[in-house]
Amino acid sequence: MRRYFESFLLMLQILTRIPINKSLPCENTDFKRGANFFAIVGLVIGLIQFVVYSFLIKYFNLDIAVIFIIIIDVLITGGFHIDGFGDTCDGFFATKGKDKIIDIMKDSRIGTFACIGIIINLLIKFIGYTTVLNNTTSYIIILLPIISRVSIVLISYIGKAAKKTGSGNLFINTVTFNEVIINYLLFILIAIFMLDLKKLLLILVISIIITILFNKYCNSKINGITGDSLGANNELVMLILLITLSGKF
Known part of the structure; x- marks a missing residue:
């Protein structure tokens, strides 16, 4: 149980800027075990955003509250996934050829x-959240960070590494079907x-x-996925869901 808790703290250290003043083991098995907690990390992020939103909406209009939802996300994560999204845009649209794309x-x-x-990205989030x-329900603020992190676990499982080394390889091809199922079950238990x-x-x-299609697209561009691809997938899932949920369903 202690190792699982340490792996959860390790994921908080990696995926957020939440201060964890503790020296933690960083073996491959710790990262694999930590993949079980991506949904919980998303829950932590979503809950913080929800609390901020619930306070601000009492005193300000919706636009201001939404702006702070987005700012809080960037502050909590350090723009970690948005950076991967930006790097992926640079590489995929600026040039051709696997090696050149990865270099960019x-x-x-x-x-x-x-x-x-x-x-x-930021415009879609602003308009999407506002709509x-x-x-x-405002609970969507909690759920979107969860499902987007769960999608990282899924693409890590179905994808293959585009590089021999890289931070993404701590999860890519390391995650098993068990971690995927655990994260989706956690999301369902919360969302229901x-x-x-x-x-x-x-x-x-x-x-x-979206995760399956993005994995295929990455394969066509760089014959696999990288750590930046994981962040980009997180953002894509959130953006497409915001657009979809903005529709009249």
Whole structure:
């Protein structure tokens, strides 16, 4: 039980900026075990966003509350996944050829396509959250960070590593079907008390489809996935779900 708790703390250290003042084991088995807790990390992030939103909506209009939801997400994660999204935009749209794409994705400098991608990302989140929160339960603020992190576990399982080394390889091809099922079950157990069955199934189906399609797209571009791909998938799932939930279903 102690090792599982330490693996959970390790995931909090990696995926968020939440201060964990503890030296933790970092063996491959610790990361594999930690993959069981991606949904819980998403829950922590979502709960913090929900608390901030619930406070702000009492005193400010919806637009202001949504802006702070987005800011809180960036602050908690350190822009970790958005950075991967931007790097992926730079690599995939700026050039062709696996090696060149990966080199661009590794470059710490931000390019034109990364700027465009991140701006579009933030705009969709702002418009999406504003629309969704007018039409459905505010619990969606909690659920989207969970399902997007669960999708990272799924793509780590179905994908293959595009590079021999890299931080993404701690999870890519290391995660097993057990970790995938555990994360989806955790999401369902949480969501079933917050959403009607129709929206719950919609979120599950779309998140899985987007993850499978993005994995195929990455294979066509770089013959696999990287750590940046994991972050990009997290963002894509969240963005597509916001767009979908904004519709009149």
